[in-house]
Amino acid sequence: MGDIPGEAAAALNLANTLSRVGRKREGVDMMRVALDLRKRQVIAAEEALATVMTRETSASASGGRDAASAENNRAAYARRSLAEALRSEAAAKANLGTAVASFDDDAPAGGGNGGGGSGSGSNALDAIELFEDALSSLKKKARVVADAHDVELEIGLLLNLSNVNDNQHPDKVAGRAEAAARRGELADAMAKIPGGGRSLSTECAICLEAMSPFDGECGARVDGDGGGGDIRAKGDGRSITTLSCLHGYHTKCWDKVVGDKHAAACPECRKRQDLAASDARSGAARERVTVHA
Ligand SMILES: [Zn+2]
Ligand SMILES: [Zn+2]
Numbered sequence: 001m002g003d004i005p006g007e008a009a010a011a012l013n014l015a016n017t018l019s020r021v022g023r024k025r026e027g028v029d030m031m032r033v034a035l036d037l038r039k040r041q042v043i044a045a046e047e048a049l050a051t052v053m054t055r056e057t058s059a060s061a062s063g064g065r066d067a068a069s070a071e072n073n074r075a076a077y078a079r080r081s082l083a084e085a086l087r088s089e090a091a092a093k094a095n096l097g098t099a100v101a102s103f104d105d106d107a108p109a110g111g112g113n114g115g116g117g118s119g120s121g122s123n124a125l126d127a128i129e130l131f132e133d134a135l136s137s138l139k140k141k142a143r144v145v146a147d148a149h150d151v152e153l154e155i156g157l158l159l160n161l162s163n164v165n166d167n168q169h170p171d172k173v174a175g176r177a178e179a180a181a182r183r184g185e186l187a188d189a190m191a192k193i194p195g196g197g198r199s200l201s202t203e204c205a206i207c208l209e210a211m212s213p214f215d216g217e218c219g220a221r222v223d224g225d226g227g228g229g230d231i232r233a234k235g236d237g238r239s240i241t242t243l244s245c246l247h248g249y250h251t252k253c254w255d256k257v258v259g260d261k262h263a264a265a266c267p268e269c270r271k272r273q274d275l276a277a278s279d280a281r282s283g284a285a286r287e288r289v290t291v292h293a
Contacts (some may be wrong), residue, residue: 004038005041007037008037011030011031011033015030015034028096031095035089035093037092038085038088041088042089045082046082051078052071052078056074056075080145086141090134090153091153093134094131097129098160100126121170124164124170127164131160135154138150138153138154155193156244158183159186159242161178161182162179162242166241166251178216180214200248201242204250205247207250213242241255243273244271244273245268247266247268
């Protein structure tokens, strides 16, 4: 199949370099190239597996024991290649989603979406779709060959889905509800970590007030203290940002910490959050996980 994986890895490297030097749009385009290559890799691997499977049945039908076991090995190999391709595809979707979510359309002033400044809402929706897509690639992969490694990627994706829905969704109420649901799945996935027993923060360690990570019912109060906000039911309507270390904070509290760039480490565990300098202001600080292919 040529060297599709090699080309895809090179495209991802180039994309990362482009984003690092501030050429974000080209970086995003290059990530799309990488994703297309991964999709081709999946198709090629599916075809290879299908071919082996038909040969396997004819080999066992014709009775030769050795021939059958050789085909068996080939089938196992093909299955592993497909699993690898699907995982890479999931990672490529995750990476593209991450790049899209943090991509500020600095298109000439067009739609000033009033404050917030965390990219346009349609970017957020695109990113959400990519993350969801990545989850389906991962599920498909788990049906081929499952391994413990996948939990990490699944957690990263659910974390991104929680954060983008909560902080960047153009429909705040819908975004909050979706984020709460995704955090529920995140908690389930966290329970799968070997020796795990980790749970999501229910208190913001910056302001020391309570948070409700699974409560999507609260009203769409946009800002901290705005009087007369329509707070429906329980919850306090504050968005949450969960970091890659899985510690969570009120988004406003975390943004204050990120505002001071030297302190862009988790206040609880001191894990540094990987913030490109140019991202720090754009709300892209919302933790997004970059995945290694
Ligand atoms: Zn707080
Ligand atoms: Zn932490």
